Amino acid sequence: MQLIRQTLAAWRRTRFSVKFTSVIVVACLLISLVPLWIAQLNTNDEAKDRAADKVGVAGNLIAGQLSSLSSFIQGVARQIDASRDLPNPELVRATLAQDAAVNPFGDVLGVIDPDGRVVSVQGTLTLTRADPIISVLTAAVPKGAHVAPATDGQPWLVEDAAVPNSTATAFVGRPLSAQLATAIGSNLATAADPADFTVIGTDERFAIDGRIAGLTVSMGDKPFAQLASVLSGRSASVVTVGTRDFAVATAQLGPAFRLVVTTPVDVVATPLQPLILLIALIVALVAVIVVMVQFSLQRPLRRLDRAVAGLGKNEFDVPVPTGPDNELGRLGETFEKMRRELQTQMKATRTRAAIATALSTSRPLEETLSEVCTELRTSTGVDAVMILVNESEMNDPFAIFEGVRDVDVDALLKGTGPIGEGYRQSMMGALMLGAAPASLEAHLGMRDFCVAPLRLAEHLHGVLAVARSESEMDETDADLVVGTAEQLALALERSRFLASVKRQASMDDLTGLYNHRFLVDYLGQQVALAERLNTSLAILMIDIDHFKVLNDSLGHQAGDVALAAFAQTLVSSVRRSDLAARYGGEEFAVVMANTSAEEARLVAEKIRLALADSIIELEPGAPLTLTVSVGGAAFPEDTESARELLTLADEALYRAKRTGRDRTCMAGDVRARIKPKVARMRDAGVIDVESNVGAGGRHRPAQ
Numbered sequence: 157m158q159l160i161r162q163t164l165a166a167w168r169r170t171r172f173s174v175k176f177t178s179v180i181v182v183a184c185l186l187i188s189l190v191p192l193w194i195a196q197l198n199t200n201d202e203a204k205d206r207a208a209d210k211v212g213v214a215g216n217l218i219a220g221q222l223s224s225l226s227s228f229i230q231g232v233a234r235q236i237d238a239s240r241d242l243p244n245p246e247l248v249r250a251t252l253a254q255d256a257a258v259n260p261f262g263d264v265l266g267v268i269d270p271d272g273r274v275v276s277v278q279g280t281l282t283l284t285r286a287d288p289i290i291s292v293l294t295a296a297v298p299k300g301a302h303v304a305p306a307t308d309g310q311p312w313l314v315e316d317a318a319v320p321n322s323t324a325t326a327f328v329g330r331p332l333s334a335q336l337a338t339a340i341g342s343n344l345a346t347a348a349d350p351a352d353f354t355v356i357g358t359d360e361r362f363a364i365d366g367r368i369a370g371l372t373v374s375m376g377d378k379p380f381a382q383l384a385s386v387l388s389g390r391s392a393s394v395v396t397v398g399t400r401d402f403a404v405a406t407a408q409l410g411p412a413f414r415l416v417v418t419t420p421v422d423v424v425a426t427p428l429q430p431l432i433l434l435i436a437l438i439v440a441l442v443a444v445i446v447v448m449v450q451f452s453l454q455r456p457l458r459r460l461d462r463a464v465a466g467l468g469k470n471e472f473d474v475p476v477p478t479g480p481d482n483e484l485g486r487l488g489e490t491f492e493k494m495r496r497e498l499q500t501q502m503k504a505t506r507t508r509a510a511i512a513t514a515l516s517t518s519r520p521l522e523e524t525l526s527e528v529c530t531e532l533r534t535s536t537g538v539d540a541v542m543i544l545v546n547e548s549e550m551n552d553p554f555a556i557f558e559g560v561r562d563v564d565v566d567a568l569l570k571g572t573g574p575i576g577e578g579y580r581q582s583m584m585g586a587l588m589l590g591a592a593p594a595s596l597e598a599h600l601g602m603r604d605f606c607v608a609p610l611r612l613a614e615h616l617h618g619v620l621a622v623a624r625s626e627s628e629m630d631e632t633d634a635d636l637v638v639g640t641a642e643q644l645a646l647a648l649e650r651s652r653f654l655a656s657v658k659r660q661a662s663m664d665d666l667t668g669l670y671n672h673r674f675l676v677d678y679l680g681q682q683v684a685l686a687e688r689l690n691t692s693l694a695i696l697m698i699d700i701d702h703f704k705v706l707n708d709s710l711g712h713q714a715g716d717v718a719l720a721a722f723a724q725t726l727v728s729s730v731r732r733s734d735l736a737a738r739y740g741g742e743e744f745a746v747v748m749a750n751t752s753a754e755e756a757r758l759v760a761e762k763i764r765l766a767l768a769d770s771i772i773e774l775e776p777g778a779p780l781t782l783t784v785s786v787g788g789a790a791f792p793e794d795t796e797s798a799r800e801l802l803t804l805a806d807e808a809l810y811r812a813k814r815t816g817r818d819r820t821c822m823a824g825d826v827r828a829r830i831k832p833k834v835a836r837m838r839d840a841g842v843i844d845v846e847s848n849v850g851a852g853g854r855h856r857p858a859q
Contacts (some may be wrong), residue, residue: 203403203421204392209458210344210351211405211417217340218313218332218409222302225263225315225328228255231505232265233317233326238512239643242267242322245276252278254639255505261336264329267319268294275324293329303410306331309363309376311355311413334365341366343490344417351419356387358412369397369404369418387414394421507535507636511643521651525556525644532640533558536633538622540602543644544569544579545610545618548652559623560600569618573597578607579619585609586638588629597623604628608641610648617648664738666716667723675737679747683798686749686791694756694790695801696746697809698726698763701783701817703742714774715742718782721772729763745805753790753824760786760820768818785812789823 232255241247252265256278266277272294288307296304296314304312316327330336332355341353354373355363362373369383379387383404386393392405401421406414510531529541540559546569547553553565568575573595578587586608591597597605602623610617620641622633662674670678679695686693700706700722707715719742726736726744735747746763748756764784772780787809791798804823812821 199422200394200401200403203401203419204394204405206349207351207403207405207417207419208392210353210419211407211415213344214340214353214415214417215407215409217343218415221330221336222313222315225313225330226317228259228505229265229315229326229328230317231255231509232328233319234509235505235512236267236324236326237320237322238509242275242319242324248276249278252276258635259330261330262333264289264293265326266290266293266328267324267326268297270323270325272298289329293327296329297325297327301410303332303413304329305357305363305412309357309359309361311357311363311409332364337364337366349419351417354416355409356414356416360384360387363413368416369395369402370400370420371397383416383418387416507531508639508643511640521647522554522556524647526558528640528644529556529558532622532636536622536636538629538633539625540600540621540623542568542575542621542623543610543618544575544621545648546579546616548617549656551652551655553618560602563600564596568596571596574605574607575619575621578605578609578621579616582609582611582616582619586634586641588634591623601625606634606637608634608637610641610645612645612649615649617645617652620644667720667738669723669727669744670735670737672738672740675735675739675745675747678735678737679802682747682749683791683801686798690792692750692752692790692792693798693801694748694751694753694788695805696748696756696760696763696786696788697739697802697805698744698746698760698787699785699809699813700742701785701813706780706782710774714780717774718772718780721770722767722782722784725767725770726763729766730759734759745802751790753788753793753822756788756790757820757822760788760822764818764820783818785809785817786820787812787822788820794823 232252235255236242236248236251239247239251241251248267252267256263256265262279264277264279267275269275274290274294277290289312292304292306292312293314296312297316302314304314306312311332313330313332314327316325318325337353337355341351344353345351352367352369354366354368356379357363360378362368362375362377362379365375366373368379371380373379378384380397382395382397386395386404387406389406392403394401394403396402401423402418403421404416404418406416409415511528525543529543532538533541538559540557542555542557542560542563544555544563544565545551545553546565553569555563555565555568557563569579570576572592574587574589574591574597577589581587586606588604588606590604591602600623603625604627605621605623606629607619607621609619620637622629622637662670664671682693685691700718703715703718706718719738722744723736723738726746730736730746730748733749734751737745737747739745746759748759751759764786767782767784770781772782774780787805787807789795789801789804789808791801794804795801808821808823808825811825812819815821
């Protein structure tokens, strides 16, 4: 109080000029300092707003990563279900390895059963089920945790999806590593607005390596005191680190982590200038800063934030705004590139899953391959897709295609164009080749090709080719084509195996001909077809003469040799379209579609004479010749019902044996001889032809 009274007394005694000058000086100081102080407060608030915006963007980026992982693992689960690999952990592992190869962040993919036991696991690096991170991820899945701490404190992003039609669960884990944190931080910072980003765990230690407030920090370090004092706050704060002020904002990342973003606070200049100029400059600078921040930073950041939030909602078809060629524009371009890559990956995953689903159905192979062509063409946007399958013991060469006219499979596979080159160089994998103007491929209107072999181990089934008529193929197309070719090779091998098994079940082991069961089924189909279309159908019944004598005198082994030799003669004497089968014992049958009675007689004579001219060596120096008796019938010459063919042919065979063997008798031979007599008896009223035709027919069962 005494000091105040003395000061006031001195002020009263001071001259007016001194008082005026003092007031002006104090006023100037106040006017100079208050705007600077206000400007500093505004700068601090803006820095805190930017930090809060950036930590929100960081959260959205991580949410986008989680959403991308969720969509990705759902596609993996559907692919595992579609390929029916679940019972075989190695096949599951192969599928997981194929899918893990497309992700660059050290992801871990796995499948667990309802009890949490690991069925299979695969990562970018070699893993075993005993790795600690596997326990961390499998423990997080039942809890529904999307962020889990590893044993070393590092955060992992976790997503899972139920494998359809099973009780298993597929999961994917992605480490929030320094690499991923750097990628996120680079998307938050610009040259005009730098920022640092890191993650802190509940143990108040840094969970990843990185930078914060301009300082390099390591995983496991404790935050410095200035930073630790504001980490628990809900709003952004300003702290002083060294000689700089930094705005700090945090956001929760799961129950165990917090995201931390720091951005430097701009230093407000403090020159002592005249009052009016100072005020004018302050007002002008504030106005310029506000306008620049509003139009050059905040608005683009808000647009970018909305776009990134859209990515987090799986809106991959909405482009990210790029803006002008500056830091924010390049940031937008980075996100747009990320969006396109994610869109491509998701489309490729959906395509693989759709193709795997199509190939796992029980529909006809050609129908399934046609669907694969359509799906692949739609997904890649190419102009043409061709699946060319070479000839094998189970099928003739064929092609399934879309976007081009009819193709010559042999000509393309044996030609010198991209398809022929890819077929010959199948061990090199997928090839991207251009079509020469004179090539067959160029005549199809296609310019650039990606050709992948349909190879499984050492067996080459053919090639898968996609083509563009104008633009060139890219690596994205090649990756999808290679994956599709692997799936097609598996499907073709499975089809070949099933056809082989089915054929073996239909074959006679001794002669290699079709067996009695297959003959009956096939004949039933041909009879129905002939009657519906009113087309000709013929059947021959063949019996080896005196076969019982051969068996009794030389033994059953000699009889087996004779049967096998005759089967070879029979196959070489009929057309490829005809069916030769062992009816039973020493009896054989030949079914010939679109064949008249006279044509059937010629085939029968060809078989009979070929066997008569051949010599069978039972053992050295013991030649044997055989003869056969043949009975035949044809529709519609010999009967109005194709269902009577087998009975008529059997009757004709009986007549051939009864009249001396080593001859051919057709059902029409007897009818031609008795027709005049029957006509006379009918005219005399002795018989009723309609009630007696076919009576007394004999059909011997298989021996």
